[in-house]
Amino acid sequence: MIFNCVTGLDKSEKRFFLEEIDVFTRLIEVFCERNNIKNTEDSILTPDVYNELIEIGVINSRSDLDELKKVLKKDYDSFIRAVKFCVNNKEDTYGTIWKLYNSERKKVQEKAKEKHNLTLVDFFCGAGGLSLGFLQEGFNVKLASDIEDVCIQTYKYNHPELPSSKLIQEDIRDFIYYIDDYIDEQIDIVVGGPPCQGFSTANQRRIIDDPRNELYKYFLMMVEKIAPKFVVMENVKGMLKVADQVVEDYAAITIKKNGETLSYKVAYEVLKSNEFSVAQNRQRLIYIAVRSDICEKLNLSPEEIFIKIKENNKDKPVYVLHDALKDIKKLDSNRIKNSNNIDSETAGKKIDVNYDENHNNPYLNLINNNRKIPYLYNHKARYCNDNNYEIYRRLNQGDDATDEKIKDIMLYSHRNHIFKDKYFKLFDDKPCRTITAHLKVDGHSHIHPFQIRSITPREAARVQSFPDDYFFWGAYTKTYMQIGNAVPPVMARGIAKVIKNYLVGLENE
Numbered sequence: 001m002i003f004n005c006v007t008g009l010d011k012s013e014k015r016f017f018l019e020e021i022d023v024f025t026r027l028i029e030v031f032c033e034r035n036n037i038k039n040t041e042d043s044i045l046t047p048d049v050y051n052e053l054i055e056i057g058v059i060n061s062r063s064d065l066d067e068l069k070k071v072l073k074k075d076y077d078s079f080i081r082a083v084k085f086c087v088n089n090k091e092d093t094y095g096t097i098w099k100l101y102n103s104e105r106k107k108v109q110e111k112a113k114e115k116h117n118l119t120l121v122d123f124f125c126g127a128g129g130l131s132l133g134f135l136q137e138g139f140n141v142k143l144a145s146d147i148e149d150v151c152i153q154t155y156k157y158n159h160p161e162l163p164s165s166k167l168i169q170e171d172i173r174d175f176i177y178y179i180d181d182y183i184d185e186q187i188d189i190v191v192g193g194p195p196c197q198g199f200s201t202a203n204q205r206r207i208i209d210d211p212r213n214e215l216y217k218y219f220l221m222m223v224e225k226i227a228p229k230f231v232v233m234e235n236v237k238g239m240l241k242v243a244d245q246v247v248e249d250y251a252a253i254t255i256k257k258n259g260e261t262l263s264y265k266v267a268y269e270v271l272k273s274n275e276f277s278v279a280q281n282r283q284r285l286i287y288i289a290v291r292s293d294i295c296e297k298l299n300l301s302p303e304e305i306f307i308k309i310k311e312n313n314k315d316k317p318v319y320v321l322h323d324a325l326k327d328i329k330k331l332d333s334n335r336i337k338n339s340n341n342i343d344s345e346t347a348g349k350k351i352d353v354n355y356d357e358n359h360n361n362p363y364l365n366l367i368n369n370n371r372k373i374p375y376l377y378n379h380k381a382r383y384c385n386d387n388n389y390e391i392y393r394r395l396n397q398g399d400d401a402t403d404e405k406i407k408d409i410m411l412y413s414h415r416n417h418i419f420k421d422k423y424f425k426l427f428d429d430k431p432c433r434t435i436t437a438h439l440k441v442d443g444h445s446h447i448h449p450f451q452i453r454s455i456t457p458r459e460a461a462r463v464q465s466f467p468d469d470y471f472f473w474g475a476y477t478k479t480y481m482q483i484g485n486a487v488p489p490v491m492a493r494g495i496a497k498v499i500k501n502y503l504v505g506l507e508n509e
Helices: 011-034 047-056 063-087 090-100 101-113 129-135 150-158 170-180 210-226 235-250 292-298 302-313 321-324 360-365 387-395 413-422 457-463 476-484 489-507
Strands: 120-124 140-144 168-169 188-191 230-235 255-257 260-262 262-271 283-290 350-355 377-382
Touching: 011 063, 011 090, 011 150, 011 350, 011 377, 047 063, 047 101, 047 230, 063 090, 090 101, 090 321, 120 210, 129 140, 129 188, 129 489, 140 150, 150 168, 170 210, 188 210, 210 235, 230 489, 235 262, 235 283, 255 321, 255 476, 260 292, 262 292, 262 302, 283 292, 283 302, 283 489, 292 489, 302 489, 321 457, 360 457, 360 489, 377 457, 457 476
Parallel strands: 120 140, 120 188, 140 168, 188 230
Antiparallel strands: 230 283, 255 260, 262 283, 350 377
């Protein structure tokens, strides 16, 4: 469920509870704005409103109402007014607000149970980009986990089909000891991107055994326990240094199944997201492993899967940054310090009306699956001081920190030999440079090609091919972290489509 009952919340739960209340109230505000309606409801608690609060999940009984008032304080009245508006306009507001109703999410989860789709488990799931791509190809996520609470919250909201009990915030090194409590069926595919950092110790015979790569080892242990038919593991291109050692590790997995001893055959390729029609020049190292008995049954090698993926990409259109940035509200840089989390008419809002929803944009049609999205999420320009604002203004597309035009005001010129691209104005007519988690620190490396600001979280999410209604939770800078660490959903969809065909073929044998 999305809401926890207001009574008994711990510190982390309370933080997300308050954000959920704020989002609920704001969604009703933008619904009214979009439809030219004024919310004239009062904040008197009627029986209908009381029942609605239970449906939403903020309370379990009347005894929780005093705690709700205490926790919400000055926001209580506006929230009750929003709830009352929903009660009186249920059919109209349903499409806007349903993901924030525990009762509605439960219905979606019951329907998902009845489907006999291909099954998936996602470790290090982050904000859910990899899961989303597979979901769009008909896979059914059975379990997902990550250690970051904000990633779990974003995943939870955007994946209402997955029960909260199957979305685990846990360190994989602890979770592995009770994974059997969560999986009671055959899993078709395990996916994930375990962090791997230890690539600098080149004198060691097996770099992959560096202690900094411990999480990768636990990912393999999870694969051995779950014994899926396929595995997709993604990582940074730098992991190529240990790619052959990874192949050895998969081959060393031993699974006892139906009297056989099974293992995995694995292949790897560096795949480029722009070749999947993502508007970004992002390279990711992808490993695809196939259980040995599946290889035999289908006369299949993992190398053939990569060949098929590349064949499917041959005729796909190539999109550039302009395709991702057009048909979105123009913004100015936020010039007020420490106000990134405050909404502004000029610098953007956490949730706003999407006045460009009816524009025919092929790239948006691709990432939104041809849906019209009435609201704009996470489209806010970050704070920019006077010096950086002037740097942004002077640079032309493709210019970096070494450009002569900013020599007199560049504070980091003594480090240009190392970080010359710390400042970079993006090319409008090329796929965007890689969106990274570093954007949570500053946006200098991704300066908007026309406007005097860095790109917003929403623009970064579009470049990553997330749908426009994929809402990123948490503090402003953490939205960049979630987006930058994600696998582009459209890229994941391209991989999922090929693997799905083999799994369907297996079922039809």
